[in-house]
Amino acid sequence: NHSRVDEVMNRITRPLKLDTLHWSVSSILSKKLAAGATHCIIDVPLGPTAKVRSATDAKNLRDLFLHVGAALGLHTDVRLTDGRAPIGSGIGPALEARDVVAVLKNEPDAPADLREKALSFAAAILAFDPSMTEAEAPIRVRELLNSGAAWETFERMCAEQGPPPEAIDIGRRTVTIAADADGTVDFIDCFALASIARAAGAPVDKGAGLDLFARPGDTVEAGQPLYRIHARTEDGLDAARTKVAEDAAFRILEA
Numbered sequence: 001n002h003s004r005v006d007e008v009m010n011r012i013t014r015p016l017k018l019d020t021l022h023w024s025v026s027s028i029l030s031k032k033l034a035a036g037a038t039h040c041i042i043d044v045p046l047g048p049t050a051k052v053r054s055a056t057d058a059k060n061l062r063d064l065f066l067h068v069g070a071a072l073g074l075h076t077d078v079r080l081t082d083g084r085a086p087i088g089s090g091i092g093p094a095l096e097a098r099d100v101v102a103v104l105k106n107e108p109d110a111p112a113d114l115r116e117k118a119l120s121f122a123a124a125i126l127a128f129d130p131s132m133t134e135a136e137a138p139i140r141v142r143e144l145l146n147s148g149a150a151w152e153t154f155e156r157m158c159a160e161q162g163p164p165p166e167a168i169d170i171g172r173r174t175v176t177i178a179a180d181a182d183g184t185v186d187f188i189d190c191f192a193l194a195s196i197a198r199a200a201g202a203p204v205d206k207g208a209g210l211d212l213f214a215r216p217g218d219t220v221e222a223g224q225p226l227y228r229i230h231a232r233t234e235d236g237l238d239a240a241r242t243k244v245a246e247d248a249a250f251r252i253l254e255a
Contacts, residue, residue: 006027022064029072044081091211092200100114172230172232175228176225182220185251187251200240208231209230226250
């Protein structure tokens with residue numbers, strides 16, 4: 001973590017669920033500033049079960065980011081995105097990192113939604129360069145990804161920071177949650193999924209989380225896997241099962 005004080009405070013606020021917009025904004029921007037950034041783009045997913053659920057709340061958060069960013073001397077842009085469903089297949093640090101690596105390596109089975117969102121934000125960042133037009137930026141970022149240049153740059157960044165203190169393995173204790181009826185995935189409750197992932201141990205346990213197999217609009221059959229819970233302890237797995245019993249997060253529109 002680039003911002004040591006932020007890391008210490010998160011250890012206090014997360015277990016107690018002490019969170020405010022002002023704290024979140026200061027936490028996020030402190031890391032950007034500590035890393036030496038001069039420009040940043042903030043992604044604000046908006047949806048009925050996302051952290052930000054109304055246009056009014058989204059505007060207030062956007063204004064706060066812009067105000068604090070300007071006070072810090074950061075050129076800040078805020079983008080409202082579709083938060084009606086998770087992006088990528090993984091929820092939890094190690095599982096999300098796996099998805100990111102797959103996109104950077106341009107692997108054919110990398111999550112398509114994550115790839116497109118990453119390209120969109122990368123193009124916006126590249127367009128900060130006055131020599132790059134908004135029309136040229138999307139073309140250039142696809143070239144960088146497809147050529148392998150993006151992955152090579154990421155590897156150099158990792159090498160400069162040194163090897164990680166320990167390998168992070170995805171939790172090997174698992175349980176698969178399946179559809180209880182034939183039909184179409186009509187809705188995914190992002191808040192419920194996040195609660196299940198937290199019960200499994202994420203994000204404190206970096207190997208815990210969820211692996212998603214179905215998206216809104218997918219046709220599923222009874223017994224077909226919707227997602228898999230990963231935990232590194234039996235207690236975490238049991239706690240996640242309890243959360244699933246309360247709300248499995250997926251709504252199936254029966255055929």
